Amino acid sequence: MEFKNLQKTPLWTAFSKLGQRIFLPDGIFYWSGRAKKESKLNATIGTAYGTQGDLFGTDDQTWTILYVKKVAEQFKIPPNEMAEYAPIGGIPELRQTWKDWIAYKCQKGAKIDVKPYLTNPLITAGVTMGLSMASALFMDPGDHLILPDKFWENYSQIFEVIGQAKIQYFPFFARGDFNVDGMVDVVRKSLQVKGKAMLLLNFPNNPTGYVPSPAMYKQIADKLATLGDEMKKPIVVLCDDAYEGYTYDENAATYSLFPHLVNRSAFLIPVKLDGASKEMLMYGGRVGAFTLGVHPSWVSADARAVLDAEINNKLEGYIRGTISNSNRSAQYVVAQLLIKDRDELLKQRAASVALLTKRYKVINKLLAEKPLPNASVDPNNGGFFLLINVKGAKASDIADKLLKQEQVAVIPMEAPEVGVNAIRVAYCSVKESDIPKLVTAIRNVLTK
Known part of the structure; x- marks a missing residue:
């Protein structure tokens, strides 16, 4: 795939060398996808099929994926949703319903419509994998990751030990609240030295338990958008929203910072990382999502679908080259919960x-x-x-x-x-x- 639209955006400048280089080739998943639509005999993918009769010694000639009945009985979901590979970027039903879920939360909490600006979420093996994707796609060795000085220890493992980034800290608190000015100072220095900046914010925060007020969210977003417009260099903001929704004070925001960052400066690139581990208390399900906010000035409305496809190709290229895809059965369960039983x-x-x-x-x-x-x-x-x-x-x-x-x-x-x-x-x-x-x-x- 050519990336003609993507190369015109600040997102391209923000990418690491790997981010600019990586793509999803027309490999097995491409040909098997075509086979499902075009072929009469499908000999593409390494998934064993047979008839129900073959499996259970009956006359049933229904063609099905081969599975072990005892295994399927443990899952209590359709056998194909348990046994088949998931698509690289996630099952379509979950990708769409997770996009709707993000839009719902942002509208309900912040009263901001983000849906027109969202990419189709990529399903990841938990938020941790989304963080690893961000590290690989946005950071070269020696690049700066900007963090408050109190943070989840695994950030250091992901970005510093594995990704070889250099963490730039600012004091978390000033005058009893979030240190916005300290954050802006470090982001500005990173833009001056590296030509781009990557900021990682996690609210509700691990380890402090701090959640900003809606007014503080707006202040953070306003300062970053102003800085992006002033410096005209990309600022990637990773919103680690693992604990979104767990707010216990009426003065604190019940939603993510993400909607306040969407459709602001063309140089402000918000990335939402969230998942079912905490939001649905499915810690072992390992279902996460990686969603970008696209600024409308990047391309014309007519070219937006092409841009989204180019972004999707790069993200799927990374997933294919690391884990291939995420747990299908857990994806199916989460999709059904959000499609059929969200209110409950x-x-x-x-x-x-x-x-x-x-x-x-x-x-x-x-x-x-x-x-x-x-x-x-x-x-x-x-x-x-x-x-x-x-x-x-x-x-x-x-x-x-x-x-x-x-x-x-x-x-x-x-x-x-x-x-x-x-x-x-x-x-x-x-x-x-x-x-x-x-x-x-x-x-x-x-x-x-």
């Missing part, structure tokens, strides 16, 4: 959100009643965690003492180069009745 799904998930809201209120109330010695709690109002900054001892030593002396387990986070020394507390996995014991244990160890 949201209703049932609301019970879990309400449960976590109670825990959030209890732990923050207890922590606020009496200041922790040599420690402070970061602003938090959503997600699954909160972060306690500790002084006077290494966070790993505090975590070790908690485990040995109190049989309480937390995650230590240490980054001395940026002054981070904290313990992450996952109250999402602790009974509400046990939270007082958890807080007392932390207080005991910090006091000693």
Whole structure:
């Protein structure tokens, strides 16, 4: 495929050398796709077929994919949805319904219609794979990834260790809220040095549990759009929306930053990374989505479909060259949930959100009643965690003492180069009745 439209956009400039080079060849999936529509005898793909009679010793001549009945009985879904390969970019029903799902959330939360600007979501093996795609397609070794100084540790593994990017930090908080000016300063420097910037933001945040207000979302987007227009260089903003919807404070946004970034500056390239792991509490399903926001100035309306096809070709080229495709059975389940039972799904998930809201209120109330010695709690109002900054001892030593002396387990986070020394507390996995014991244990160890 030629990429004549894509080469005219800021997205092309933002791509890494691999991103510019990669494409999906007309290989097995191409020919098998044609075969399904055009052939009478299909000898293309390595998927075994036979008749129902062949499988079960009957006279049924229905042609079907060969499968093991005992395996199919465990799944309780149509055998072909369990056994067949998924298309490279995901089953069409899920791609379309996930696009609708994004549009629904953005309209309901931000009152912004993003649907005209969305690419067709690529289905990934969880949000982690979407992050890995972004690293490969946008970053060359030595490029900058911009992060707040408190972040999910796997970002370093994905972007720094594997992708060989150089992480540029800014302090997460300033004056008790998100540090917008610090973020803009680092993005500006990256644009000046590298000619492009990649910023990764995760709300609700892991590890802090912080969620911006709608006004803060608008401020972040306004500053980035202004900077993009001023510098005329691409700014890729990765929205890691793994915990979207888990907000426990009425003043915090219940939706993603993503809609505020769409259709702003032509140089602002928003990428939404989300999935079923947390949104549908299907941690092991490993169903994620990678969706780009396309600026209308990039190409004419007549050329938009061609541009989308070019983008899709590159993304599918990466998937084909790494995992080929994602779990079909999990994709089918998620698609059916969103197509047939979205309202019931949201209703049932609301019970879990309400449960976590109670825990959030209890732990923050207890922590606020009496200041922790040599420690402070970061602003938090959503997600699954909160972060306690500790002084006077290494966070790993505090975590070790908690485990040995109190049989309480937390995650230590240490980054001395940026002054981070904290313990992450996952109250999402602790009974509400046990939270007082958890807080007392932390207080005991910090006091000693």
